[in-house]
Amino acid sequence: xxxxxxxxxxxxxxxxxxxxxxxxxxxxxxxxxxxxxxxxxxxxxxxxxxxxxxxxxxxxxxxxxxxxxxxxxxxxxxxxxxxxxxxxxxxxxxxxxxxxxxxxxxxxxxxxxxxxxxxxxxxxxxxxxxxxxxxxxxxxxxxxxxxxxxxxxxxxxxxxxxxxxxxxxxxxxxxxxxxxxxxxxxxxxxxxxxxxxxxxxxxxxxxxxxxxxxxxxxxxxxxxxxxxxxxxxxxxxxxxxxxxxxxxxxxxxxxxxxxxxxxxxxxxxxxxxxxxxxxxxxxxxxxxxxxxxxxxxxxxxx
Numbered sequence: 541x542x543x544x545x546x547x548x549x550x551x552x553x554x555x556x557x558x559x560x561x562x563x564x565x566x567x568x569x570x571x572x573x574x575x576x577x578x579x580x581x582x583x584x585x586x587x588x589x590x591x592x593x594x595x596x597x598x599x600x601x602x603x604x605x606x607x608x609x610x611x612x613x614x615x616x617x618x619x620x621x622x623x624x625x626x627x628x629x630x631x632x633x634x635x636x637x638x639x640x641x642x643x644x645x646x647x648x649x650x651x652x653x654x655x656x657x658x659x660x661x662x663x664x665x666x667x668x669x670x671x672x673x674x675x676x677x678x679x680x681x682x683x684x685x686x687x688x689x690x691x692x693x694x695x696x697x698x699x700x701x702x703x704x705x706x707x708x709x710x711x712x713x714x715x716x717x718x719x720x721x722x723x724x725x726x727x728x729x730x731x732x733x734x735x736x737x738x739x740x741x742x743x744x745x746x747x748x749x750x751x752x753x754x755x756x757x758x759x760x761x762x763x764x765x766x767x768x769x770x771x772x773x774x775x776x777x778x779x780x781x782x783x784x785x786x787x788x789x790x791x792x793x794x795x796x797x798x799x800x801x802x803x804x805x806x807x808x809x810x811x812x813x814x815x816x817x818x819x820x821x822x823x824x825x826x827x828x829x830x831x832x833x834x835x836x837x838x839x840x841x842x
Contacts (some may be wrong), residue, residue: 562610611676721822
């Protein structure tokens, strides 16, 4: 894969960024997405040079293979997550991660999810509720703008069936997501949350939380974390006070988490927890706290 004499190598490797973005949205794990892409390239180079040269669109071939690997992976993921210790949260990624599709907008923008929206923790959590086929059809069509005829070839179903899968997924997503607050408003609210949390001001925290707020932690059985979600602002605020007392010597930093304002907890420069938020109507509706160290590898230099 590193042979500079390989014909078309640069064009093939340019697909890597999009493949990572696609696989991450499909499986909810950056480490698994990287494994998917590695396996995709392994299969590409397992073919003979003549077989590779016969492929009209290497990018389409790579996308098809990566999507099918993800589909298989999603099929086994549910069983693995049933054995997961505590709650499972998608792996958070630092910064503004878009992974552009390189495809022009389609004629039905009302049915489209923007790349910015599709990377948020709130969106990824909803994707977890879909069936593997719904998730693949929806992400390929609504996010990455593939026509249903192309999606059908990838998932092995008819275009009409893929349209139904994407439509079902779209309805479920719209039913669970509120209109997000502007980024600037989210940043202000997260800043106020950080201030109240550091000050251990439970009254101020309660005032920032939605009455039906839900907080979910993910330690994966490797570090201490709440095994079950906390719901309601009084319960969530009380739990946050317990965490604040235990981590008072650590640094709480404002960082961008999956393209939205979030917080990172560090100890001696090492990230030990990442917090993502869902904000609507000037209140925090959801808090996701990831402590599983296996999901924090991308935050080493963040």
